[in-house]
Each structure stands twice: as C-alpha cells, then as structure tokens.
Amino acid sequence: MTLIKSISGIRGTIGGPAGENLTPHDVVKFTTAYVRLISDRVVNRRPVIVVGRDARLSGQLVSDLVEGTLLASGADVINVGLCTTPGTEMAVITKHADGGIIITASHNPWQWNALKLLNADGEFLSAAEGQQVLALSGEESFDYPAIDGIGRVLSREDYNDEHIRRVLALPMVDVEAVRRRHYKVVVDAVNSVGGVVMPKLLRELGCEVVELNCEPTGEFAHNPEPLPEHLRGISEAVVREKADLGVVVDPDVDRLAFVSEDGTMFGEEYTLVSVADYILSEHPGNTVSNLSSTRALRDVTERRGGRYYASAVGEVNVTTKMKEVGAVIGGEGNGGVIYPELHYGRDALVGTALFLTWLTRRGMTLTQLRATYPAYYASKNRIELTPEIDVDKVLREVKERYSNEKVNDIDGVKIDFENSWVHLRKSNTEPIIRVYTEARSMEEADALAQRFIAEIREICR
The missing domain is CATH 3.40.120.10 (Alpha-D-Glucose-1,6-Bisphosphate, subunit A, domain 3)
Incomplete structure (x- = not known):
C-alpha cells in the first residue's frame, strides 16, 4: 500500500x-x-x-x-x-x-x-x-x-x-493535593501501551480509574487518532460513570486529549493551553507550538507576560525552537505537551499529571476551566494527493493570491486573518495535503476550510 x-x-x-x-x-x-x-x-x-x-x-x-x-x-x-x-x-x-x-x-x-x-x-x-x-x-x-x-x-x-516515578517526582506535580481530590477518571488507551501506563499513573495519583480499551492487544477498538468523531465511546462512558473526566491517548502515548464531565470534548488543542497556563502561573516565560496550533496559547502566554513563538510542524522543529528561545513549556496542538523539566518530547503522562494538578488548584470542573480560555474552533481537513498534483506549485499559487495578508511559509503556507487562520501543508507521514483552519466559531472554521479546499481544487484543474 x-x-x-x-x-x-x-x-x-x-x-x-x-x-x-x-x-x-x-x-x-x-x-x-x-x-x-x-x-x-x-x-x-x-x-x-x-x-x-x-x-x-x-x-x-x-x-x-x-x-x-x-x-x-x-x-x-x-x-x-x-x-x-x-x-x-x-x-x-x-x-x-x-x-x-x-x-x-x-x-x-x-x-x-x-x-x-x-x-x-x-x-x-x-x-x-x-x-x-x-x-x-x-x-x-x-x-x-x-x-x-x-x-x-x-x-x-x-x-x-x-517513567511514572520521574513524572510524579516533578516539583510542579502536586501528588498529595491531587490524591486528596479522589478524581474518578475514564481512560481510553485504544488497546495499546497506554493501557499499561495510564491507569497505573492515575492510581498513583489517587484516582478511581474506569478502564476502556486498556488491554494492550494492538487490535484498536476505534480509529486511533484522538479526534472527537472517534471518541463517542468514552464520551458516553464519562457521563454513564459520573466521572470527573476522561483521558484519551494515542497508541504510543505522546498525544493527550480530555473529555469533560458532561461528555463534551475539552478540546485536544486546549490540552497544551491549559498545562501551559499552569506552568506560566508559576514560571513566567516563553512558549512554543507549531504553526497548526491554536492561537489560544499565544493569548495565554501574553496574558502571563511571556512571548509566544511558532515553529514548523514536527516535534524536532518545536523542540529546536524551544531551546532557541528558552521556552518553559511547548508542544503541539494535537495534544502533545513538551515539558523541558522532564525531557524534550511530547509526553501524555506528564501532561496528565500537570493538568490534574492545575485542575485541583483551580478547584473547577473541566467545563469551568475550559470556559476561562479564549474560544477558538479548529477544523482539520485533508485533500488526498494524486501523482499529477504539484503540491509546491499549488502552495505558491495560494501564497501569491493572499500576498496582502500575513503569510508564513516556513512550513507550507499559513495565512493569518484578523479573526481566523488557515494552514496548508503537505504531510510528512501520509500522501495528503492537510488543511487546518481556526476561527471564532465552528461554522466559520468549517467554511474557511471548504473555501480553501475549493480553491486548491480549482488550482489543480
């Protein structure tokens, strides 16, 4: 194939x-x-x-x-x-x-x-x-x-x-405070290695754990990418179990998503935003995420007195930029949290421990915490590539069409509008063009994505 x-x-x-x-x-x-x-x-x-x-x-x-x-x-x-x-x-x-x-x-x-x-x-x-x-x-x-x-x-x-021991030993992880809260957590580990580590980490943090797809059989119970359309099972389980939250990881446990107590998605993009808010509250400084990540991280960073930087997509690009600007926290909007105090790599374990500490300190539910952050909505789409499509030519054409806007071309083409943005790039891992958009409403984000998909198809004719 x-x-x-x-x-x-x-x-x-x-x-x-x-x-x-x-x-x-x-x-x-x-x-x-x-x-x-x-x-x-x-x-x-x-x-x-x-x-x-x-x-x-x-x-x-x-x-x-x-x-x-x-x-x-x-x-x-x-x-x-x-x-x-x-x-x-x-x-x-x-x-x-x-x-x-x-x-x-x-x-x-x-x-x-x-x-x-x-x-x-x-x-x-x-x-x-x-x-x-x-x-x-x-x-x-x-x-x-x-x-x-x-x-x-x-x-x-x-x-x-x-790995678990080193996460729990971090000064910013308040193990005793989280243990006193006795969270009830549903975990969906898509039948991979997350089913081995995530329940154990959460139990060390004093949580009552309901396991969903935690047998590491490798027979994925659903599409393993932690997107809302693949997570109806855990959303229903959180409500049914009257849990405080749901925790979702991908097969290798470097991406992390949360489900709120009412069964709604906390938002994969807001995993990093919320953890960064916690770190910045104690250690003001710079942050980094890739070009396809939410503006909310920039907003939170600036509110905390730091400066936000964007990198090209790819973990190595994020970590390189983090070292360059001395970032105290960084990652990717796909739920990847990079906390340098532990190591320079996306890590769902440290993301979970830091998030639960922040949730405990704020004394909020997930829906309440989510409401404290700027409301952006992301639409993630793709265009399947065929051999005759010249991707570089397509991106050049788009860049020329929008030369009067704020354009960043360090990785594909990202166009920043006043209240929205679109990022077009060829995937490094799949034969597709990714079309990511963000706006102040889901309808606006979807409409912006469809507009650019139509433009790309027009260019490809």
Missing part, C-alpha cells in the same frame, strides 16, 4: 513488495543505515541503542527485526519492550545510550508501523541527520562486522514504572 521515507524515519503498511510497503527488507535496510550514522559518533566501543515499541499487532515482529539488525551491525541493545514513545525517549537519556528506535506508527491505523529514530539526547534526529540516514539506506551494499564484532543485548527491562 504505502511506504513513506522521511527525515523522521520510515513508516508504512505491513507486507507487500519491498520498497513499496514496510517489509522485513525495508526494516533491515533502514535500521542498518541508522546504526551506521550512530556508529560514526562512537569511539573505541560499540554504540548502545534503546529499542521500544507500542502494542500494535506487528510490533513484536518489527522489534525482533530491528534488534537482530542492530546486533548484526555491531550495536549493543537495551530493549525496553512494550513502552511509550516518551518512555523510550527517557530511557535513552537515563541509560546514557547513543540513540534509540521507537517502533510505532503513532496515530496511524493498525496495519501501519514505523521506525522513529532518536539521537543520544532522546530526541528525534535533525533534518540533516535524517537526510544522512536516507542517503545511507539508498546504498546497495553494507559491510557488516564479523562474529567477534557483533553486538549483544545488555538488558531486557520494563521502563514504564521509572
């Missing part, structure tokens, strides 16, 4: 022809290229690579291929098994490894899998490093070490408990 090679890794559907889908051949080739990049930075010893995976059906198969290829390429392996993306990132840091490979296709459906590649800081490779891996994977032959040069498995160990 599809194989997508990008600077952030390799992603595709399992099986089929090599080079067109994610096959054993492609996994071995790309893993070999990655370990060659890492090996060039290590002197007089074997590189150490952490391997972790989510619970999707192909996870163990791909993990075995990755581990074997790393060993055959002369790397030592720390295998943390069933582990979240942020947990694997943290394991790289705390184990003093030279890199890491996370086996997850994140929000993609069950037939997909991917290799996400990390550096020694537990962060995604830079664009330049990703290009090096792509170039190395294109070489026709590899020179593997002889028997005395192969790697070994240093350990097979669970890292989830350590």
